[in-house]
Amino acid sequence: MEILLFGIAKDIVGKSKIQFAAGEGQPTSVKELRQTLESAYPDLGRLSSMAVAVNSEYVRDELILKPGDEIAIIPPVSGG
Amino acid sequence: MNPERYSRQTILKDFGPEAQQKLAKAKVLVVGAGGLGIPVMTYLNAMGVGTLGIVDLDRVALSNLHRQVLYAESDIGKSKVAVALSKLKAQNSNTDLRSHEMFLDRDNALETIRSYDLVVDASDNFPTRYLINDACVILSKPFIYGALHGFEGQVSVFNYKGGPSYRCLYPKMPKASEVPNCDQHGVLGILPGIVGNLQALEAIKVITGIGEVLSGTLLLFDGLVNGFQKIKFSSLPENMIIDRLQGNYELDCGLSFESVTPETFERLLASGPLQLIDVRNTDEFQSFHIANSINIPLSELARRKGEIDMTVPAYFLCQSGIRSQKAIFELEPFYSSARLVNVTGGINQLHQYAAKY
Structure with a gap:
């Protein structure tokens, strides 16, 4: 499972991609993914709107994740 | 007007004199005369958009020049809108250019946006972005969104023919402490040029009806790998019914000071x-x-x-x-x-x- 990070999420984590190895510890839903990321990177938990896309589609927290899913974390950006 | 002026685009089979006519009749409001606003207004003006309004109250500063390429060293300290208007006038004397030397706020937003067909959000802060969203939903106007972060950009078209809005993507305005702006975080000079031009392209498509508009699609651009990604999203009914502006669009800091x-x-x-x-x-x-x-x-x-x-x-x-x-x-x-x-x-x-x- 590959997670691409954009905007401030990339800055917080310090890289543009995270890999979750198959099996143990791999989040099974978007909600669980958020919790896993937030416990590893508490600053992510402070973002009030953080869009999550799975396979290029914006998704809600209930969505069940599958092993090959490509996930993107897309926080809002403000610059102009 | 000399038809030769726009001939290189009117000879395009899928554009033609009809699309040029639509541009001439269009009224577009560009909110922000900075990094994003400059490519937007320069191209819309060059391509023949009939009426172009520009909102900003900032003055040109030295640290703007690396990305705000319409301004010269001799413009430092001058009003951005005033400088931009005089350069745009020289570029295309047919355009009805309208100056709005102010920041968009809850008292002037509806009245200002009402007389335009389309808004381009080229602002640089969340309060203005949410204000533009809400005002456009109230007035049923589509708007072209563009925003930057470091080497990345986002582009989408919101509130277009019943399509989703900014709040369908990001329901709540971030708090002041969450996301830095260009002053704090920095931005590569060329980035707003790329993202602003993508916004201008969407504006042309919305006005003329050519191609596929980025409605319900968020385009993500990563300058470091020259990568584009499209994310699909849909509208949430609760975000599409707004009957009045919020009392306040200040960044919510959760504390008083x-x-x-x-x-x-x-x-x-x-x-x-x-x-x-x-x-x-x-x-x-x-x-x-x-x-x-x-x-x-x-x-x-x-x-x-x-x-x-x-x-x-x-x-x-x-x-x-x-x-x-x-x-x-x-x-x-x-x-x-x-x-x-x-x-x-x-x-x-x-x-x-x-x-x-």
């Missing part, structure tokens, strides 16, 4: 010495600062807070007024009786000083 307007602060500065804490980084401070101010970068505040005299008022200043708010929030729990005052809008809004930086 004392603040001073830029005008009052300039008068205070002129009237005598005051304790002024500049929380920008050392390099920003070195390149320009207000005389007798003390530089304590936000990142060093916890360690160096003892250097501030809490028995007299302390004014906090940064580039745009966001980091100075954070500084106050950080100190408030320790010094509940101290007078910690935020200089609203930071150096950007201090006209006498802004141009020098």
Whole structure:
């Protein structure tokens, strides 16, 4: 499972991609993914709107994740 | 008008004189005459959009020039809208150019947007972005969104023919402390040029009906790998029914604090010495600062807070007024009786000083 990070999420984590190895510890839903990321990177938990896309589609927290899913974390950006 | 002027696009089979006619009739409002706004207005003006309104109250500063390529060194200190209008007038004398020298706020947004068909959000802050969204939903106007972060950009078209809005993507406005802006985080000069041009292209498509509009699609651009990604999203009914603007679009800081307007602060500065804490980084401070101010970068505040005299008022200043708010929030729990005052809008809004930086 590959997670691409954009905007401030990339800055917080310090890289543009995270890999979750198959099996143990791999989040099974978007909600669980958020919790896993937030416990590893508490600053992510402070973002009030953080869009999550799975396979290029914006998704809600209930969505069940599958092993090959490509996930993107897309926080809002403000610059102009 | 000489038809030769637009011939290279009117000979395009899928564009033609009909699309050119639609451009000529279109009224577009560009909110922000900065990094994004410049490519948007330059191309819309060149391509023959009939009416172009520009909203901004900023003045040209030296640190704008690396990305705001319409402005010259000799424009520093001048009103962006005034400079932009005179250059656009020279570029295309047929356009009805309209100046709105103001910041968009809840009192002027509806009235201003009402007389345009399409809005381009080329602003640089969340309060303006949410205000544009809500006003456009109320008035049923589509708007072209573009935003930047470092080497990345986002583009989408919101509220287009029943399509989703900005709030369908990001329902709540982030708090002041969450996401930095270009002043704090930095932006590669060419990035707004790329993203603003993508916005201009979407504007042309919305007006003329050619191609597929980025409605319900968020385009993500990563300059470092020259990568584009499209994310699909749909509208949520609760975000599409807005009947009035919110009472307030200020960044929600979750805490209250004392603040001073830029005008009052300039008068205070002129009237005598005051304790002024500049929380920008050392390099920003070195390149320009207000005389007798003390530089304590936000990142060093916890360690160096003892250097501030809490028995007299302390004014906090940064580039745009966001980091100075954070500084106050950080100190408030320790010094509940101290007078910690935020200089609203930071150096950007201090006209006498802004141009020098």
